[in-house]
Amino acid sequence: MDWTIDNMPSMRGMTAIVTGANSGIGWEAAKVLAARHARVILAVRSVERGAAAKNRILAEAPQADVAVMRIDLADLPSVQAFADEVMERERKVNLLVNNAGVMAPSYQRTKQGLELQFGTNHIGHFALTLRLLPALCKGRGARVVTVSSMAHTMAKALDIPYLCGDGRYRRFASYAQSKLANLLFAYELQRRVQSRGLALQSIAAHPGFAATSLLDNGMFAKSTWVRPFARWVNRFAQPSEMGALPTLYAATHPDLVGGEYIGPVGGMRGYPGIVRSSDASYDVDAAKRLWDLSLELANIRPDDWIALADTM
Numbered sequence: 033m034d035w036t037i038d039n040m041p042s043m044r045g046m047t048a049i050v051t052g053a054n055s056g057i058g059w060e061a062a063k064v065l066a067a068r069h070a071r072v073i074l075a076v077r078s079v080e081r082g083a084a085a086k087n088r089i090l091a092e093a094p095q096a097d098v099a100v101m102r103i104d105l106a107d108l109p110s111v112q113a114f115a116d117e118v119m120e121r122e123r124k125v126n127l128l129v130n131n132a133g134v135m136a137p138s139y140q141r142t143k144q145g146l147e148l149q150f151g152t153n154h155i156g157h158f159a160l161t162l163r164l165l166p167a168l169c170k171g172r173g174a175r176v177v178t179v180s181s182m183a184h185t186m187a188k189a190l191d192i193p194y195l196c197g198d199g200r201y202r203r204f205a206s207y208a209q210s211k212l213a214n215l216l217f218a219y220e221l222q223r224r225v226q227s228r229g230l231a232l233q234s235i236a237a238h239p240g241f242a243a244t245s246l247l248d249n250g251m252f253a254k255s256t257w258v259r260p261f262a263r264w265v266n267r268f269a270q271p272s273e274m275g276a277l278p279t280l281y282a283a284t285h286p287d288l289v290g291g292e293y294i295g296p297v298g299g300m301r302g303y304p305g306i307v308r309s310s311d312a313s314y315d316v317d318a319a320k321r322l323w324d325l326s327l328e329l330a331n332i333r334p335d336d337w338i339a340l341a342d343t344m
């Protein structure tokens with residue numbers, strides 16, 4: 033049977049955080065979670081765009097409990113400040129959706145000097161997840177959903193020298209590496225929480241090919257012909273509400289145990305189910321190396337992660 037939002041359980045009493053929730057797949061997912069009675073925090077880098085997104089949700093679900101909080105995933109102090117504020121304001125978090133992303137922009141760096149896609153798509157979310165662990169662990173049936181992409185298959189293996197900026201930059205190669213990193217992280221997090229007996233599940237998802245503003249904001253940003261071109265490309269994509277289904281399935285399906293990858297069973301489009309990612313994404317040694325590198329780049333000491341985990 034095709035899985036749709038009608039199969040979702042009630043989220044009443046649950047708190048969800050969705051990064052990049054002001055547009056595209058993040059907004060669609062946030063809207064449905066809010067309509068299912070979750071308290072939803074829109075984690076956005078522009079409070080103005082976040083407020084507009086909140087109003088669009090309230091227009092469809094007037095009773096929704098939605099808050100807007102600022103985070104710039106390309107700036108680690110901003111990630112830390114966001115996590116600190118969440119820990120102060122919320123008793124617990126039941127769901128973190130690591131959704132925000134940027135695809136194939138011209139070469140740019142995060143505030144801390146990392147290549148923008150690796151820094152935003154992976155390192156920002158890695159830091160956010162670890163910093164939120166104490167709140168996540170207080171949340172009943174807590175889950176972390178990390179949004180990857182079919183583009184991860186373009187990266188045949190994790191290339192750490194490349195990620196550390198060895199001088200080359202290829203837009204799509206970097207996007208693919210960042211999306212492979214999303215998967216390696218999601219699976220490694222699951223192994224680590226499981227080995228510590230923590231009540232948290234880490235699940236990966238991908239939307240297939242969905243009509244969003246990802247093209248406008250990344251590869252073709254600032255180009256005058258981008259909008260008509262993006263509109264033309266998006267004619268071949270599934271609607272963004274379909275693109276959000278794998279995320280929502282990963283966030284709520286009761287049969288999942290952690291460590292799964294959810295995507296359209298048809299590949300680029302269609303209804304969600306458990307799918308397989310590339311062989312490279314299941315490379316446990318690469319995942320450990322990425323974890324250690326990420327701790328270093330996110331400025332989190334190994335002991336800190338264990339301490340964070342032990343507060344759970």
Ligand SMILES: NC(=O)c1ccc[n+]([C@@H]2O[C@H](COP(=O)([O-])OP(=O)(O)OC[C@H]3O[C@@H](n4cnc5c(N)ncnc54)[C@H](OP(=O)(O)O)[C@@H]3O)[C@@H](O)[C@H]2O)c1
Nearest residue numbers: 052055056057077104105106132133181241242244245246
């Ligand atoms: N659409 C697809 O076909 C497709 C396919 C595979 C994977 N994905 C993945 O799906 C996820 C969502 O993308 P989308 O397609 O929905 O594109 P989108 O509409 O462009 O959404 C991306 C979101 O990420 C936010 N973001 C970017 N950089 C950020 C930062 N430094 N800090 C905080 N937020 C930031 C954007 O905020 P602003 O509005 O402020 O820029 C926007 O809200 C991404 O991880 C993407 O890789 C999408």
